Amino acid sequence: MHRAKSLAFIVAGGTVIAGLVGLAFLSGGAGLAAPNSPGLATQGLRTDNRPAATPVDIELALAVDVSYSMDTDELAVQREGYADALVSPEFLSALRIGTHGRIAVTYFEWAAAYDQTIVVPWRLIDGPESADSVAAEIRAAPIRRAARTSISGAITFAMPLFETSGYRGQRRVIDISGDGPNNNGMPITVARDEAISRGFTINGLPIMIKPMSTSMMDIENLDNYYEDCVIGGPGAFVVPIKTREKFKEAIRTKLVMEVAGRVPERPVVPMATPLPRVSCMIGERMWQQRWGP
Numbered sequence: 363m364h365r366a367k368s369l370a371f372i373v374a375g376g377t378v379i380a381g382l383v384g385l386a387f388l389s390g391g392a393g394l395a396a397p398n399s400p401g402l403a404t405q406g407l408r409t410d411n412r413p414a415a416t417p418v419d420i421e422l423a424l425a426v427d428v429s430y431s432m433d434t435d436e437l438a439v440q441r442e443g444y445a446d447a448l449v450s451p452e453f454l455s456a457l458r459i460g461t462h463g464r465i466a467v468t469y470f471e472w473a474a475a476y477d478q479t480i481v482v483p484w485r486l487i488d489g490p491e492s493a494d495s496v497a498a499e500i501r502a503a504p505i506r507r508a509a510r511t512s513i514s515g516a517i518t519f520a521m522p523l524f525e526t527s528g529y530r531g532q533r534r535v536i537d538i539s540g541d542g543p544n545n546n547g548m549p550i551t552v553a554r555d556e557a558i559s560r561g562f563t564i565n566g567l568p569i570m571i572k573p574m575s576t577s578m579m580d581i582e583n584l585d586n587y588y589e590d591c592v593i594g595g596p597g598a599f600v601v602p603i604k605t606r607e608k609f610k611e612a613i614r615t616k617l618v619m620e621v622a623g624r625v626p627e628r629p630v631v632p633m634a635t636p637l638p639r640v641s642c643m644i645g646e647r648m649w650q651q652r653w654g655p
Contacts, residue, residue, distance in 0.1 A: 363408035380431035381443075414528070417487065419460035421467075422523055422620060423530030425516040426481075427569070428471040430507050431580070436569070437505050439606070440539065443564035443613035444469065444498040450614050454490060464488035465621055466529035469500055473508030475515035475547030484527045510546040511645065513538055513592055514553035517564065521557060535620055539567035539613075542580060542644030543587050551642050554594050563595030569617055571606045581644055597625040 424444060428437060447453055448467075471484040481503045485496045520536045533549040537555060552642060557564055566588035572580075581587060585602040593600055602611050603614040619625065641647070 387514070388652075410472075415530035416466075416528060417462055417465045418464050418486070418529045418531050418532045419462050420465045420535060420621060420623070421484075421527055421529050422465060423520045423523055423536045424467065424469040425520055425536060425538050426469065426471050427473070427511065427538075427542075428505075428507055429473045429511045429542065430509055430539070431505065431511065431542050432569075433572075434505065436541070436571070436609075437507065439601045439609050440569075440613075441500060441503075441505065442624070443610040444617075446527040446610055447498045447614040447617045448487065448493045449490070450499045452597075452614060452618045453621065454493065456489065456490070456618045457493075459622060461532065466527055466531060467496060468523060468527070469496075470516075470519070470523075471506065472512065472516040474510035475518075476514040477508050477510070477512075478516065478519040479506070484523070484529065486529070490597065508542075511540065511544060512547035513540060513544040514550045515547040516550070516552040517550075519558050519614065520598075521560065521562065524562075533623065534561065535563045536564060537565050537567070537616070537620065538592060539569060541569040543573075543591075543640075543648075544642075545645035545649040549646070550591050554592060558594045562570045563598050565598055565616065565620060566569060566593045566600040567612065568600060569600045570604045571604055571609065581640065583640055583647070587638075587642075587644070591638060593641035597623075599625050 390538070426440060426444070457465065465487050466481065466484055467482070467487055468484045470478055470480045472478045482496060482499045485492070485499075486495050487496055516538060517536055524531075524534050548555075554564060568584040568588040570584050585600055586602045588602075599619065601619075602614050603612045
């Protein structure tokens with residue numbers, strides 16, 4: 363369990379989100395660790411020696427849940443939220459403050475352990491035109507839904523994508539959004555720990571906007587599950603979405619933080635406790651109780 367080993371942060375919705383995307387955030391204001399400070403954001407920055415690779419500030423894999431627990435309206439808002447975030451003034455401002463002023467991004471959708479679809483392959487974003495192009499690709503793809511929820515499968519699928527991206531990032535981030543716990547494939551902590559050992563950071567966007575339904579394999583405190591079981595690596599953080607109205611805003615906040623390499627200086631949740639607050643196998647147990655092995 364990495365709660366005691368990897369510092370992780372949670373950004374609450376509402377007022378915190380509004381503050382993070384303001385000028386104080388983008389100018390390195392109080393309350394955030396700057397990417398070039400000796401703080402958490404610089405620990406474990408990863409580079410490689412591929413001679414033909416284009417250097418970028420971050421290689422970012424956006425891994426988006428399309429399991430049946432997500433209704434079609436949520437899927438549409440989620441898709442639109444990512445597209446809008448990439449062309450937002452806040453995102454473009456964060457892009458400009460990087461060492462290279464450019465990032466590499468890929469966008470894929472996931473459900474079961476072996477059900478992942480790349481919607482947008484690796485693309486370079488270095489300004490408004492390239493951001494518009496990637497946003498248009500995201501919007502143009504047909505919306506789909508699929509069975510089961512395998513966060514571990516999404517992480518396992520994401521890792522080798524970086525080896526053939528054609529880019530050399532100072533940071534490598536896997537960005538997981540979803541509305542339920544892992545219930546298929548290898549245990550989530552196995553995939554998470556492997557990714558951390560290989561120098562990746564995993565950030566999370568737990569979606570908690572609907573009333574909990576055990577018939578849909580929902581759990582209470584999904585944000586705690588993401589903090590304790592999903593995210594990890596240098597500067598990992600969670601941005602929970604708890605109201606539909608904050609959906610797009612939360613996505614934008616998360617992307618701005620990732621691109622700018624900034625994280626909250628202090629965790630809201632103390633990280634000394636060695637055990638997770640939510641069982642990391644809760645999704646698998648719920649599935650077995652309902653459907654059997």
